[in-house]
Amino acid sequence: MPNFATFGSVEEAFNKLSSGFVADLAHPCLSDVPRWSSTGMFQPVDTTRLSNWADMIPELWDVPYNVKDGKPWLIPFEWGQTSxxxxxxxxxxxxxESWDMLWDARYSGRLGCLGAGGDVWWCAAIKAGVPFDQIHTDEAFDKISAVLREQRPLVRMYTDDTTSLDTALAAGEIVASMAWNSSVVTLSEQGVPVKFARPKEGALTWVCGMMLHAEAPNLDSAYDVLDSLISEKAAIFNMRDYGYGGVNRKACAQFTDEELAVLGLSRNPVDVLQAGHFGIPQxxxxxxxxxxxxxxxxxxx
Amino acid sequence: MTAMPLTQRPASALSRFLHRHEAWRGWLLLAPAFCLMLVAILFQLGSTLAMSTWSLDGYSVDRTPTLGNYSAMLGQPMFSALIGRSLVVATFATVVTVALCYPMAYFVAFHVHRHKALWLILLTLPFWTSYLLRVFAWKVVLGYEGVLNTALIGLGIVQEPLAALLYSQTAVTLVLAHSWAAFAILPTYVSLEKIDRSCIEAAADLGDGPMRRFWRITFPLSLPGVVAAFFMMFGPMDNWPAGATLSVVMIVTIGLAGLAFLAVGRLVGR
Amino acid sequence: MARYTGFHRPNRPLALYAGAFAVFLYLPILFIPLFSFNAGVYVKFPLEGFTLAWYADLFQREPLQRAFWNSVQVAAVVSISSTVLAVPAAMAIARYRMPGKRAAVSFIMLPLVLPGLILGVALLTLLNGLGVRLSLVTVALGHMVICLPYAISVLLPRFIGFSRSLEEASADLCESTWWTFLRVTLPCNMPGVLACLLMTFTISFDEFFMAFFLSGTEPTLPMDIWSQLRFPQDFPSLLALSTLILVTSFLMVFASLKLGRIGLVQAKEVR
Structure with missing residues (x-):
């Protein structure tokens, strides 16, 4: 069984890796790839060594910055939405349903915010109506800061950990919050009446996965792990237990369209990813x- | 202080030398602890100072020394505000902890005569659960539909749950005081207990000041924790040079505050 | 409650206060066992029924068990080794006139004002520079740096106040220095040593930052708990583990009391 070092955020992991910690595989997100790959700490993955690669949904990895000489830097493991x-x-x-829900003054002091992974900024951009390809401009900074400042007095808690967030939602301490798919799945399972909104402005969408360390001490095992992570079984587990999208095409066949819709997923990930807004590396x-x-x-x- | 008692046994040259030279004897005893700290701290301070003068160029670090980080930091009004805020929280929480724990340590030192060790252990045990889990436990007590709110409503004292119980200054102080309790009680107990003993043997020792000891341990324990927590909230963790600069500013702040408190503690302790 | 003997008269308000303090100390802690038997995943009222599922779950959670044992090992090693280093250091500081003592003491006490976060990063850089592989040993080393100043601070008042007459008597009886230390100095200072062990164990067992930076792929318990906060459905078994830790330590304390070990220490205590 592999050993894990789990981190509270992508930044924590990046810091520890930069200071010389060596692991075979690391788990960032697609939009982190330009930054992570530029450090020289990683190597592109030889997909011919992955038996399940043929079933991979190509749209999840095939973007220019993720490919070097035909090999991907990041092998997707899950995808989903921040909504x-x-x-x-x-x-x-x-x-x-709209992002305005999180700016609803009626629920002042009972709104939550998931502060992890820079998601807040991107969601606020959607709320402020800033197109993602304009997000680097000064004007965008002003607009996004303004909506976030407007929201602050309404927010009961900024948190990085989903356990605090889910507990507060379950207790009714907060009534609405920025969240990932998994919160809704776990809360519903526990009988809490909760819904994952489909905001009319679109949700924030993302793809995360594994990157291979340039000096991976156990290269063969690392490839074995990668191969199992993109298998049909792993994808089904991801969808059923956490509500995240699986990356293996075969997995979707196990779900009805209705089940997928509740999870905020789709047989064709591109539908979801394009209906929402996908973060652009900056x-x-x-x-x-x-x-x-x-x-x-x-x-x- | 008297010289070390001489043994009547034949001793080696080394031990004869050590018996004659008190300072060498002291340093020999101190050496293991001192050497460990020397390596750890010198390197720590050195690397932090060096790093604080570096700058970030894209995602790579530029090692040309510059004071840019410092001027950038001091240029932001937020920093002084943050430092001020963390000092206030730390001071307040320390005072509350002192007030709550001193009588307890006093009680164990002077009014418990059997099973003293048991008492000490019982006071420490709650802290063998994880801090994170204790925070969740506190949320249950102070939370929106928590124990305290339910009790208040049940008693008819309030109509609606008080949202302000959690995520407030009071809550922070309470949780901090709770989690520092053992660290406040143990050292205070040790110095009080000693007074108990010297009461009989030599009353002259009384003036040594358990309060001072308390400040010396509890306050340093509390202050860096709070300051670090505050800075972490701000912490540009992806920017190591800026982080190092922050650390230097933090250490200086804590050092100054520590000195001030030591002075206060000395006044109080006498 | 202890019986009051000796020349100190009982103090009823103080005893009441001690009771109230115990409630303050243990009240939030009691919710940990309570919710570890709760059928619902979330730590909130109302309770949803009794279950032992989270305890059964613990047996499946191999990484959590490993993290727990890692922490116990590190804390045990750290508490013993820092106490072993701290006892001679405190003796030296308390008794000997030596040049440069003040400076050396202030220096040793420095980590008290350095946040663990900064120390952790710096030690990581140092160990990487030396090519040391990160492991539980490096974590223990880091924890010792944090714990030593506390250990010395706790022991110091004890040694300053300690009367030398007993030691001298022992030396007069032709005992060797070591024998005197083991037979007289150490037993007489047992309360300080015990407080020191307890304190350093507690600090190490719950320390996060040092462990975070200095550990390899073997996490300590606080690290594992921190990372598990990502997975709410696994949270109750953390409560179950904590409950087991509490219950086991209580049982151990009472067992050792019954066996009379603590009683012996106390016998020496009570004059």
Whole structure:
């Protein structure tokens, strides 16, 4: 069985790797690839060594920045959305589901925010109506900061961990929050009346997966792990237990269209990914400026 | 202080030398601990100082020394505000911890005569559960539909759950005071207990000041924790040079505050 | 409650306060066992029925078990080794006139004001530079750096106040220095040593930052718990584990009391 070092956020993992920690495989997201691959800490994956590669859904990995000499840097493992989870019994919808729900003053002090992974910034961009290809401009920074500052007094908790978030949703302490697919699956399983919104402006979509360390000490085992992670079984587990999209085409056959719709997934991931907004990798300066501005807003400055 | 008692047994040259030279004897005893700290701390301070003068160029680090990080940091009003805020929280929480724990340590030192060790262990046991789990436990007590709110509503004291119980200054202070309790009680107990003993043997020792000891351990324990937590919230963790600069500023702040508190503690302890 | 003997008169308000303090200390802790038997996943009221499923689940959770044992090992090694280093250091500081003592002591106490986060990063860089492989040994090393100042601080007042007359008496009886230390110095300072062991064990067992930076692929318990917060459905078994830790340590304490070990220490304590 493989050993894991699990991190609270992508940044934590990146920090530890940069300071010399060597693992065979690391698990970031597709939009981290330009940055992670530029460090020289990783190697592209030889897909001919993966027996399940033929069943991989190509749209999940085939983007220019993820491919070097025909080999991908990142092997997708799961995909999904960042959207709004809300209590159907406590949150009274006045119009269509929308990002406005998280700015609804009626529920001041009972809204949550998942502060991990820079998702907040991208979601706020959707709310502010900033197109993702414009997100690097000064104007976009002003607009996004403005909506986040507007939201701050309404927010009860900014949290990085889904356990705190789900517990608060289950207790009714918060009635709506930014969330990932998994929260809705676990909460529903526990009988909490909760729904994963399909905001009219579109949700934030993402793909995450594995990158292979350039000096992976156990290269053969690493390929074995990769191969099992993209297998049909792993994909079904991902969808059923966590509500994340599987990357193996065969897995979808195990689900009805209805089941997929509840999970916010689709037989054809491109439908979902294109209906939403997919994060675009940005320059390092942007990353820093975004992190810094967001931290300032969070602290009330 | 008297010289080490001489043994009547034949001793080696080394031990004869050590018996004659008190300072060498002391340093020999101190050496293992001192050497470990020397390596760890010197390197720590050195690398932090060096790193704080580097800068970030794209995703790679530029090692040309510069004071840019410092000027950038001091240029932001947020920093002084943050430092101020964390000092206030740390001070407040320390005072509360002192107030709550001192009588307890006093009780164990002077009013428990059997099973003292048992008491000490019982006071420590709650902290062998994880901090993170204790925080969740506190959320159950203070939460929106938590124990305290339910009790207040049940008693008819309030109509609606008080949202302000959790995620407030009071909650933070309470949880911090709770999690520092063992670290506050143990050292205070040890110094109080010693006074108990010297009461009989030599009353002169009384002035040594358990309060001072308390400040010296509890406050340092609390302050870096709180300051670090505050800075972590801000922490540009993907920017190591800036992080190092932050650390230097943090260490200086904590050092200054520590000195101030030591002075206060000395006044109080006398 | 202890019986009051000796020259200190009982103090009823103080005893009441001690009771109240115990409630404050243990009240939130009691919710950990309570929710470990709750059928629902979330830590919230109302309770949803009794279950032992989370305890059964523990047996399936091999990584969690490993993390727990890792933490116990590290904490045990750290508490013993830092106490072993701290006892002579505290003796030296308390008794000997030596040049440069003040400076050396302030230096040793420095980690008290350095956040673990910073120490962790710096030690990681150092160990990487030396080519040391990260493991539980490096974690223990890091924890010792944190624990030593606390250990010395706890022991110091004890040694400063300790009367030398007993030691001198022992030396007069032709005992060797070592024998005197083992037979007289150590037993007489047992409360301090015990407090020191307890304190360092507790610090190491719950320390996160150092462990985070200095561990390889073997996580300690706080690290494992931290990473498990990503998976709410696994949370109750963490509560179950914590309950087991609490119950086991209580049983151990009471067993050792019954066996009279602590009683012996106390017998020396009570004059």
């Amino acid at each position: 709004i989870a809300y209590r159907t019994d406590l949150f009274e919808l006045q119009a269509d 320059a390092p300066e942007w990353d820093q400026r975004m992190t810094q501005t967001w931290e300032q807003i969070k602290l009330g400055f």
